[in-house]
Amino acid sequence: MDDLATDDWRRTNPRFQGGNFEKNLVLADRVREMAAGKGCTPSQLALAWVLAQGQDVVPIPGTSSIARLEENVAAAGVKLTDDELSQLEAIAPRGAAAGARYPAPLMDMVNR
Numbered sequence: 001m002d003d004l005a006t007d008d009w010r011r012t013n014p015r016f017q018g019g020n021f022e023k024n025l026v027l028a029d030r031v032r033e034m035a036a037g038k039g040c041t042p043s044q045l046a047l048a049w050v051l052a053q054g055q056d057v058v059p060i061p062g063t064s065s066i067a068r069l070e071e072n073v074a075a076a077g078v079k080l081t082d083d084e085l086s087q088l089e090a091i092a093p094r095g096a097a098a099g100a101r102y103p104a105p106l107m108d109m110v111n112r
Contacts, residue, residue, distance in 0.1 A: 012103050020099030030091045040078045043068075047075035049088055 010016040015024055028042070035045040043061070050059040063069045080088070100107055 014099035014103060015097055015101070017099065023098035027092050027096055031088075034084075034087060034091065038078065038084070040075070041071055043071060044075040044078050045088075047072060048078035048080050049085070051076065052080050052085055 004010055004016075014020055031045060032042050035042045038045060040048070047059050047061060050057060059075075061072045063072060102110065
């Protein structure tokens with residue numbers, strides 16, 4: 001957390017604060033390990049997972065550079081087996097991330 005710029009939005013995000021940050025790093029490390037075993041980046045693995053959710057689900061990744069755009073596009077070539085999808089669900093089931101998704105004022109806007 002100390003690596004983040006003083007104006008980085010993650011400094012106010014509950015998932016990046018205190019014990020939540022440490023717990024979420026464990027999840028991220030497990031995803032990183034699976035991605036390395038699959039020969040892709042964690043971002044590509046995440047995008048491949050979204051793409052595997054069905055024809056009516058479309059990922060909308062953000063990108064900060066051409067290199068990241070190319071990395072995102074390459075995720076379309078990452079195919080996940082049923083076993084790999086199950087492994088991802090075991091690593092990070094719904095609700096596994098520690099902390100609220102947004103700070104309270106933003107959550108209030110989401111839940112209207």
